[in-house]
Amino acid sequence: MSELIIREATPVDAAAICAIYNPYIEYTTISFEEKPVSVADMAERIASTQAQGLPWLVAEAEDGELFGYAYASRWRARPAYRHSVEASIYLRQATVGQGLGKLLYRELLQRLTALGLRTVIGGVAQPNPASDALHRALGFKQVANFEQVGRKFGRWLDVAYWQLSLTAI
Template sequence: MPTEHTEVQVRPGGEGDLTALTDLYNHYVRETAVTFDTSPFTPEGRRPWLLSHPVDGPYRLMVATDGGAGGVLGYATSSPFRPKPAYATSVETTVYVAPGAGRRGIGTLLYTALFEALEAEDLHRAYAGIARPNDASTRLHERFGFRHVGTHREVGRKFGRWWDVAWYEKEL
């Protein structure tokens, strides 16, 4: 893992990131309840997700790397909130930071880049679902102007227990 002094670069994600992004996400699938996916992905299985986040448009993928070394430190996305046409001006956002890269401001850098990229889009709201408890994610979202709008109680079951998901909203 890079040192704290390594320069972090944030850029749009692409095909060359697929394996690293899949590995990062699979950590959260296997080890945490922050995602309700329960089976790890292969890079090929994750390719449709990657391709649904082009470098322009409202559905973006921003990747943080450790400068010249190229290791992925995290990523942030904006994705369709719901599939029905009237939801087209709303996005769901998320951020994942690599194990060992937390508390370095990676999430802040990713969300800053993501929301700057979305400024020119015809968007009205961003939403984020946070499985509870997750104080770090709650703090990050509140720092970016998200406000709590409700909680779905015991909406997911993973690792033999029920999990709540708190929903946050941000005006764009």
């Protein structure tokens, strides 16, 4: 992999982000969405996240190819939750296990810390050993395992929740 640039996403990135994300929808249980996301819908998701003052980052090669993205969304709508976010990260499947996830997630965590946020939560559909290992390596602690809360491809699926206090990093 060539030199990487981690930067804020723009609406122009929506097609490349869909190319990374939609295979997770179509072929895995990692995402609980069931229909591919259109480029227009992805552009709206990026804009909505950024309009809330939250980061949506992409990892880009020098040649402009996107290898992954990470973003934060509000954990819950009620005001008392305003210091907590849920983080999501998706990588081009061919790059999983090469250290890109740590680089991208660390940058996201640094930006969330700079925003004064306190807690980051990661929900991981099970089984997903790579994502579990990533969260563990970054200092997250597994705080819950909700059993059979999702159904996709005719299977009931669990979701593990990981939590990181930004005051600890």
